[in-house]
Structure formats: structure tokens, C-alpha cells
Amino acid sequence: MTLGRRHFLAAAAVAPLAACVTQPGPAPSGEVSSTSATPSPSPTATESLPFGLEVPGDVHAVVFDGAFGVAYVRDAARTMRENHPGLRVTVESSDDITADVSALFEEGETPPDLVDNSGSHQLAVADIADRLLPLDDLMAAENLEGETIAETLYSGVVQAGTFNGRHVALDYALSVFGLWHSASHFAAQGWAVPTAWDELLELGEQAKGLGQHLFVWGDEAASYYAELAISSAIKEGGHEVRRALDNLEADGWRHPAVAGVLQAMEACVEAGFVLHGGAYIEAQAEWSLQQRALFYPSGSWIAREMDSRTTQGFEMTVAPVPTLTAAPTLPPAAVHAQPVEQFIVPEDADNPAGGLELLRVMLSRQAAEAFARTNLVPTVVRTTVPADLESTALVAQTRLLADAGEDVYSWRFVSHYGLTEDYNRLWGRFLSGDLGAAALGDELQSLSDAVREDPSIRRYTVD
Incomplete structure (x- = not known):
């Protein structure tokens, strides 16, 4: 992988998309x-x-x-x-x-x-x-x-x-990955999507007054919150964070930006802003149908996955994940896609x-x-993308890509090395409050170390 990979949706990708969109058993x-x-x-x-x-x-x-x-x-x-x-x-x-x-x-x-x-x-x-x-x-x-x-x-x-x-x-x-939410609900409350974790915690208090949580998670999809953490940390610390995690470096999960994001997420858990919704589809319905949570971190598939379980007038949309500070290394508009x-x-x-x-x-x-x-x-x-297709979800994805410009990034170590199930187990414990931020970071680092030190596994490196 080369540095150019993070630009895979830049000028060559964003413009064609923007031009095209006017909008279980x-x-x-x-x-x-x-x-x-x-x-x-x-x-x-x-x-x-x-x-x-x-x-x-x-x-x-x-x-x-x-x-x-x-x-x-x-x-x-x-x-x-x-x-x-x-x-x-x-x-x-x-x-x-x-x-x-x-x-x-x-x-x-x-x-x-x-x-x-x-x-x-x-x-x-x-x-x-x-x-x-x-x-x-x-x-x-x-x-x-x-x-x-x-x-x-x-x-x-x-x-x-x-x-x-x-x-x-x-x-x-x-x-396109980010914080999926109801545009109509945010408009009705007069809220803007927070761009930093401290603002997100403040919003959590306001949501609590309405009987809502900031986040909800499901048993089979707890690892979605790993994507949120990694994406947020890369925006805060820049591509050195992306390289450290994707290359399985010895202290990747101990980078200050990563540790800071995990601590912010732990504060959300401790404040009671994170709801356990059971099985993952049911958990997602707690967000899109029952509206018991404001945000669900996910990729673009969420719009189709919950199409029949989303309340009328929800106006599903997506925003970039928050950063730790007001001056992150990558701009607030940077996005994982x-x-x-x-x-x-x-x-x-x-x-x-x-x-x-x-x-x-x-x-x-x-x-x-x-x-x-x-x-x-x-x-x-x-x-x-069909020119006549009207979708708030699709329009939002196009807008995020256009706003991000060159600042689009990605990684693949979790899926490439088959770590998803281990991640899901650890993140479930973290979101339940059974595992703190520091301990979670140590466990995730141990998984990276085990892959890095296994001579039978052929690894890739990124720049």
C-alpha cells in the first residue's frame, strides 16, 4: 500500500459521484x-x-x-x-x-x-x-x-x-464511514453534530434530558466502535497513527491520539450515554426506529440494512467522526471511506x-x-449512481466525500488479519463497562503484537 491509496476517492472519485447524485432472512x-x-x-x-x-x-x-x-x-x-x-x-x-x-x-x-x-x-x-x-x-x-x-x-x-x-x-x-443520525431530529432540536469529543459529551447531557443516549451497540457489531475510535484517532494524530496501527507497530495502540480517543469513549460509557441494544439488528432499530440513541457509527450499508426499520421522516444522514481537539492534524472534514x-x-x-x-x-x-x-x-x-435517485443517505455520502477532498483515509489490518471476532469480544466488554480504556488498549495491542510476531503470517506494510 502506498500513501496514494488514501486518495482513492479524491479528485478522480469525488467529482463523478457528486455529479451523479441529486440527492432478513x-x-x-x-x-x-x-x-x-x-x-x-x-x-x-x-x-x-x-x-x-x-x-x-x-x-x-x-x-x-x-x-x-x-x-x-x-x-x-x-x-x-x-x-x-x-x-x-x-x-x-x-x-x-x-x-x-x-x-x-x-x-x-x-x-x-x-x-x-x-x-x-x-x-x-x-x-x-x-x-x-x-x-x-x-x-x-x-x-x-x-x-x-x-x-x-x-x-x-x-x-x-x-x-x-x-x-x-x-x-x-x-x-463512507461516520456518525449516522437523523437530520430531521437534529434540525428539530436545533443541534449541530459535534466536531470534537468534549462537545459530544455536552450533547450527551442534552440528549439524556430527552430520554436518549448518544450511542447504541449490538452484540455482533460492537467492533463498529473500533472503527469510530481508529477513524477519530487518525484525524487527531494524522497519518502516523494510520501507519502505526495498520503496520501493527509495537506501540500503535498507545499513541497519545489513540489513548485520548479511548478515554473520551470511556467517559461516554461511564456517563451512561451508551446503550446496549442486544442483537445488532435490534440495536440498530433502537436507533433508527425507536430513536433511543442519537448516533450509530457505521459504513454506508446501514441505510439499506435498516430501510424497513427506520421511522418515517427520519432523514438518515452521516457526519464525520469527532476529533479530540479543535486543532487536529487532519481537518475536521477528513473522512474514512x-x-x-x-x-x-x-x-x-x-x-x-x-x-x-x-x-x-x-x-x-x-x-x-x-x-x-x-x-x-x-x-x-x-x-x-442513477441521476434520478433521491436519498438523504446517498446525498450525505457524496457531500462528505466532496468536503473531505484529498483527506480521505483507510486501513485494512482488522479484516485482513482476521481480528474482527476478537475485536467484537473486546469492544463488547468495553462498551458494557467491564473493561477500561487503558486495558482495552493493552488487549488490542496484544492482538497486533501476536500477528506481528507470528512468522507464519505474511504481513503487508503501508507508507
Whole structure:
């Protein structure tokens, strides 16, 4: 990773987005069917099978059934079948990728042709990167509209999926992280979103008078607050904090900016401003439907995930996370944003060419536009947010990116090294008041140390 990666949504990304926007149960597995009214792109003269996919044949994908569901992949699979009669495409849903897929990477087993490696139980890419098919041919191929795929993607997407010098993962959605809240409620109260933690604590007292909390957290998503802490600390301390944490440095979690943010969050817990909402979807409903909390720290998927569980007139929007002081190293408008929803093609699959072809269809402009319309989140395909789509959530994401300009940053050590479950456990204890800020920092540092000192783990470094 180079320093330029933090600019992956800068001039090349923000302007196209801004110009385009004017504003749970698991699905059954098996042979693809779709209720989508979106027509399939018709085969054109440029539409060939660039990866050597044989027809007839079988293609098997396993897709995480989370905020975005699995319908968008099933729609792409339907397009494959219609464009190439004789293909049989199975899209299987999963709510635990590690449980359902990890054993299939063992010797003698056969993994799926395409895997959506997402969710709190995602595979540690560091452990399997050498067993994944490079996506260079996909990037060089044309999409269904006849454009070279690499030229249609936002800057930094390839780098984000590059491990040990090989491009082996494709993150499909583009997520903006911050403090999600109700614009209408803040307007009604005459509140502005605080830009510093001391102001946030003052707002907590006001919210308490209305019977509301500052934050709510759910059992399976306590680690969302790790994202809030890391993002806030990077804004306060600058890119030296980002480098220290992402490079697993020995004192990364003891940096003054990190320790200060953890102490501020501990003050929120001690003041009773943090509500435990139970299971994570129920916890999120405490925020978006019951409005018992002002903020929920999350990525862009939250708008779609809570679409049917948000009170009328909520006007879901997002603001940058707070800093410790009024003079942070990065400007208050700096924002964490990065591609998410990671797709991988195992080399040892029965039909890796089928996995690549399914990804190629998903990267068509028509598929990307349909995803943005349904999920209120843009994909990594540039200029594919429908111009007629009105959404306060999507408008807010575009505004944050435009305001941030060059000051967009990201990291990947938590997911890359498979630390999400450990983080979730530790942050749950912290948010419950069972673990203080200093102890949490020590525990998180221990996790980084263990990965850094394990010679069997191939690490990456960032500048």
C-alpha cells in the first residue's frame, strides 16, 4: 500500500459521484431465480467469454447475506444464463462465511467459484491469499458495455485488493464511514453534530434530558466502535497513527491520539450515554426506529440494512467522526471511506472462469446502477449512481466525500488479519463497562503484537 491509496476517492472519485447524485432472512440457495424487473443487458459483438468459460457448465458462488442481501448477485447470474444458455449458475447465501467456506480451502476440498468474503465471520485473506486467482485478466477484460473494466473503476480499488503483490480481491461497494443520525431530529432540536469529543459529551447531557443516549451497540457489531475510535484517532494524530496501527507497530495502540480517543469513549460509557441494544439488528432499530440513541457509527450499508426499520421522516444522514481537539492534524472534514464487500475467486475451484465471468457481469454499468438504486450505496464502478435517485443517505455520502477532498483515509489490518471476532469480544466488554480504556488498549495491542510476531503470517506494510 502506498500513501496514494488514501486518495482513492479524491479528485478522480469525488467529482463523478457528486455529479451523479441529486440527492432478513437468508435467501434460499440453489439454481438462480430472480424477481427483479431490471432487464438484462443484451449480448453485443464485444461480449465474449474472455476467461475461457465453457458452455454448458456449472458456476457456484457463495455470497454473504448481510446488508446488501444476495439478490444483486443472483440478478447478475440470471444475466449470465440469459446471455449464455446452457450455463447453470448457483448462488448460495451464507451468514457465516468462515463456517461455510473455510474448510473448503483445505487440502483435497473444492472451494466455490466465487466467494463474497464479508461479514463479521469473514476469512482472513492473509491466510489464503496465495490460493486465490489473480484478477489481472478481469481488469483487462471488457464489461458488458464494451469498456475495459480497469478504466471504469475508482482509483485505489485495485490496490485495496492487492495482497503480497497480487491483485486477488475485488471490493464491490464503496462505503463512507461516520456518525449516522437523523437530520430531521437534529434540525428539530436545533443541534449541530459535534466536531470534537468534549462537545459530544455536552450533547450527551442534552440528549439524556430527552430520554436518549448518544450511542447504541449490538452484540455482533460492537467492533463498529473500533472503527469510530481508529477513524477519530487518525484525524487527531494524522497519518502516523494510520501507519502505526495498520503496520501493527509495537506501540500503535498507545499513541497519545489513540489513548485520548479511548478515554473520551470511556467517559461516554461511564456517563451512561451508551446503550446496549442486544442483537445488532435490534440495536440498530433502537436507533433508527425507536430513536433511543442519537448516533450509530457505521459504513454506508446501514441505510439499506435498516430501510424497513427506520421511522418515517427520519432523514438518515452521516457526519464525520469527532476529533479530540479543535486543532487536529487532519481537518475536521477528513473522512474514512473504502471499498467493501470483498469478492474472491479461489484458484482450486471447479470453475474459476465462471467466478470471473460472474464478477464481470456484476461490474457492468447496468448491474452497478441497479445496486446503487437498491442499496443506496455506490459501487466501485464510476458514474453509476442513477441521476434520478433521491436519498438523504446517498446525498450525505457524496457531500462528505466532496468536503473531505484529498483527506480521505483507510486501513485494512482488522479484516485482513482476521481480528474482527476478537475485536467484537473486546469492544463488547468495553462498551458494557467491564473493561477500561487503558486495558482495552493493552488487549488490542496484544492482538497486533501476536500477528506481528507470528512468522507464519505474511504481513503487508503501508507508507
